[in-house]
Amino acid sequence: MATASESGLGKLVGSWGDAIDGLQILVVTYAVSVVGAILILIAGWTMSRLMARWVRSLLTRTHRVDPTVVGFFSIFVRYAVLVVVIIMVLGQFGVQTASIITALGAAGLAIGLALQGTLQNIAAGIMLLVLRPFRVGEYIDADGISGTVQEIGLFATELKTFDGLFLMAPNSQLWNVPVTNYSRLPERRHDLVIGIGYEDDIDTAQSVLMDLARAEPRILADPEPWAFVSELGDSAVAVTLRYWTKSPDWWETSRDMTKAAKIAFDEHGISIPFPQITYSGSLQVEKETAEQATA
Structure with missing residues (x-):
């Protein structure tokens, strides 16, 4: 055991x-x-x-x-x-x-x-970067938000305004509104509208505008410039010069053509009516009334 x-x-x-x-x-x-x-x-x-x-x-x-x-x-x-x-x-x-x-x-x-708002901006930023309605260096306007695009981020887009100010816009505000891109297409049209007097020669005015367009190298020959009467106003006949330029030349060309048209019309004796108000009659009445009150 x-x-x-x-x-x-x-x-x-x-x-x-x-x-x-x-x-x-x-x-x-x-x-x-x-x-x-x-x-x-x-x-x-x-x-x-x-x-x-x-x-x-x-x-x-x-x-x-x-x-x-x-x-x-x-x-x-x-x-x-x-x-x-x-x-x-x-x-x-x-x-x-x-x-x-x-x-x-x-x-x-x-x-x-x-982070709903932040994620919304991120989603909008991704869509902006993928679909590319605008790129860096392009001038845009999106429901009042306008400027030259400096940087497109995931949260916000940086722009430089026309007067040189810095603008940061949330991506969601740029994605949910129509965007006008002034720089995307290579060519832009401009309508130069000038009012002339009813007593002036319309054909001469159109010929002067066409000569200016042909002499300006920044204005494209195709599409061809076109001068026409666009409106019969109360005190003036509106003559329009329609032309196309390269998008980078649009701004300077429009300003230079406006100045050249004024000079050319003055040289050809074509008047550009403007509103005038004469106060001589009313001032005379006020003067006589004051003299009577004094007497």
Whole structure:
């Protein structure tokens, strides 16, 4: 018969054996998980870099996409892949990834509601950079917001006004309104309207304007300039010279042509009527009334 000491020693050896077996199983299980997690991290890190590089290369080939958008999307894709990789790593250790995804979704919703205006500007900035209704260096007008575009960012667009002031406009205000781009198209039309007297010769006025247009090198020959009577006003006949120029020449040409038309009309004796008010009669009546009151 075994003694009590031998019986206790046997139980101790058995418990140690069970512990060692459990430790071996635990080590093997977690070793596999750790190795799997390391492999997933390495593969995910490599995949994120490859995906970001592929997106950058794909968007770079498209000339309509701004470089700012290229960098933004490549970084976004890389971190999106890394988030998925981290969730897969946690799943290797038995973590309930469904709850993590739910928590991330709730956090994203809360952040989105808190930064609704900012996210709206970001979305508008991305659309402006992708669709390109205007580019840097172009002069635009968007519902009263006008100026030369200096920089298009993800949150706001910087402009330089006509009088040299700095203007920063939120992208959402530029995206939700019609935008008039004065610099995008290569050619622009201008209508120079001048009123002449009813007693003046209309044909002479039209001929003078056409001669000025043909002599101006900045005015395009095609489309051909055209002079015509556009209106019969109360005190003047409106004669219009319609011509086209290159967009960069439009402003200076319109001012120079206005001055040249005035000089040419004066040389040919063509009058340009303007409103006149004569006060001599009323002043005489007021003078006589004052003299009578004094007498």
